[in-house]
Amino acid sequence: MKLVFLGPPGAGKGTIAAKAKDVYSIPHISTGDLFRDNIKRETELGKKVKAILAAGDLVPDEVTIAMVKDRLASDDASNGFILDGFPRTIAQADALETISSLDKVVNFVLDKEDIIRRLSGRRVCKSTGRTYHILYNPPKVEGIDDETGEPLIQRDDDKEEAIRNRLEVYEASTAPLISYYREKGLLVDIDASASPDEVLKSMVDALR
Numbered sequence: 001m002k003l004v005f006l007g008p009p010g011a012g013k014g015t016i017a018a019k020a021k022d023v024y025s026i027p028h029i030s031t032g033d034l035f036r037d038n039i040k041r042e043t044e045l046g047k048k049v050k051a052i053l054a055a056g057d058l059v060p061d062e063v064t065i066a067m068v069k070d071r072l073a074s075d076d077a078s079n080g081f082i083l084d085g086f087p088r089t090i091a092q093a094d095a096l097e098t099i100s101s102l103d104k105v106v107n108f109v110l111d112k113e114d115i116i117r118r119l120s121g122r123r124v125c126k127s128t129g130r131t132y133h134i135l136y137n138p139p140k141v142e143g144i145d146d147e148t149g150e151p152l153i154q155r156d157d158d159k160e161e162a163i164r165n166r167l168e169v170y171e172a173s174t175a176p177l178i179s180y181y182r183e184k185g186l187l188v189d190i191d192a193s194a195s196p197d198e199v200l201k202s203m204v205d206a207l208r
């Protein structure tokens with residue numbers, strides 16, 4: 001199964017992808033996670049993109065496309081994948097067409113108030129990337145990762161000003177992909193407002 005997860009930041013793409021990867025036995029490829037891993041390891045790529053991520057802007061297409069092309073060439077992606085957060089521009093979508101076919105594009109639909117509630121309450125474990133929410137998916141002990149025991153942090157780009165910018169960037173650059181993929185007959189709309197398990201179930205049913 002070759003899937004793209006589309007939708008605004010905070011819609012729950014990463015949360016559902018972390019579950020769906022086991023349902024379909026395919027890797028969850030998040031461009032945001034790949035960039036954050038490079039930043040943590042202080043690679044050349046990480047140095048190049050650090051300020052861009054903090055501001056909530058998009059990394060240039062050629063850098064992002066090269067990184068995804070490389071990742072999709074790995075053995076584990078040969079039977080399928082979930083691309084979470086890519087493509088985010090028409091140019092990236094056009095490039096993806098030359099790299100791989102797709103089975104479906106899942107569009108996670110959520111209204112703006114819920115998006116802001118989800119993003120502003122999101123907390124992550126820096127070393128594993130595991131995601132929580134202070135109200136909707138709290139850790140067992142406040143502020144502490146359930147498995148590693150490390151302190152949870154708020155991403156720089158989940159602070160108010162960067163959230164505002166990311167929503168504008170989404171509307172301007174990424175939302176046009178909804179009609180792009182609808183016209184190709186690939187789009188499946190999913191109501192992302194229910195609980196994670198319900199969202200997963202409606203997606204699996206819709207993809208059947």
Ligand code: ADP
Pocket residue numbers: 007008009010011012013014015016118119121122123131132133134136137192193194195196197199
């Ligand atoms: P995205 O990958 O689309 O940016 P995430 O999966 O990181 O979104 O989810 C954003 C925040 O919302 C996280 O704090 C997550 O725990 C929470 N969340 C995700 N899905 C749901 C859901 N179905 N209901 C309530 N909260 C959710």
Ligand code: ADP
Pocket residue numbers: 008009010013030031032033035052053054056057058059060064084085086087088089092157166
């Ligand atoms: P969210 O789902 O909360 O928006 P991601 O983890 O998907 O966050 O992305 C975090 C950041 O990484 C983005 O705001 C952007 O700076 C960068 N990024 C991720 N994917 C792409 C992409 N396909 N093109 C350009 N920049 C990207």
